[in-house]
Amino acid sequence: MAEELRGRRVAILATDGVEQVEYTQPRQAVEDAGAQVTLLSIHSGEIQAMNGDINKGDTFPVDRLVSEVSPDDFDALILPGGTVNPDGLRVNADAVRFVGDFVRSGKPVGSICHGPWTLVEADVVRGRTLTSFPSIRTDIRNAGGHVVDQEVATDNGLVTSRNPDDLPAFGAKLVEEFAEGRHPASAQA
Template sequence: MQSLSGKAIAILATNGFEQSELETPLKTLRAAGADVHVISLKAGEIKGWDEDDWGSAVPVDKTLDSVSADSYDAIVLPGGQINPDLLRVESKAIDFIKSFWQQKKVVAAICHAPWLLVEAGIVKGRKVTSFKSIKTDVINAGGQWEDSAVVTDQGLITSRNPGDLEAFCEKIAEEINEGRHERRAA
């Protein structure tokens, strides 16, 4: 993986995140040298979902009220069914995601997390993938859905499931190192 030394990455999540979809990027991106913060709605810790039952808790580094996209090079949005569904009704979370996009920074979402991209108005006209059960939601929001492991469109990275995490993390590093992205129509 490319070095991410000197880069800062936000992982936005709440209770019910898919365990591997938060923990793998967290460990992988930190190992590449990035300063990675788990950001959530409240301080303390958030509990993951591990396949078919509650998983482990992960400490929250910063609350959404205390951060700005200005301090980060990218945002990573883990999936799971519960996590993005809870976050997409939180206007502060959606505004935080939008601010990364408006600043032409990397936005990466996996599995069900493209629901957050739909809510933020980011998928329209973009090549996107997701977990197959939200394909129609992505298409209805104007996304150009692809059945691919990882899809990248000018700094927007999406991946369909936890089996694709290695390629997802590699693409995050590559896109961050490319710098800011123009947002021409897809």
């Protein structure tokens, strides 16, 4: 990839239990396009990634606490999945507030697999089209979102995918949408 994202600041919000490939591959995609990436979390130190729900993966150093930053500090946001990761984020008030404010700002957001759980908790899926892991689709519908079953769904800067099989398409669409920047039509009151 070229340098479509040179000068762009991308936040990845994750905690323990993040699906490793859903963190590393999107991060690599946006870094390869020139973005500066910051790993945000709800605790300092390192986060424990997983390969599936039961096999520990690598650990990754946290750059900043989500409680210490603002959506103004970043141009785009990635919410990786894993089952435990978004479940931990959606019960953290700082993470939910950050995600809600970020989406309402109109800046692009990418989320894969179980990642949309945090979007649901932040009440920012109403009227939006998303895809996700099958087990959380009812949650999205109950929160007012429209669910499709496809490799990548894009709705005014909101990019979603179903699972790790979709990562190549997800990464390419992240770069495209992040390069476009703010989507004012997606900003909610």
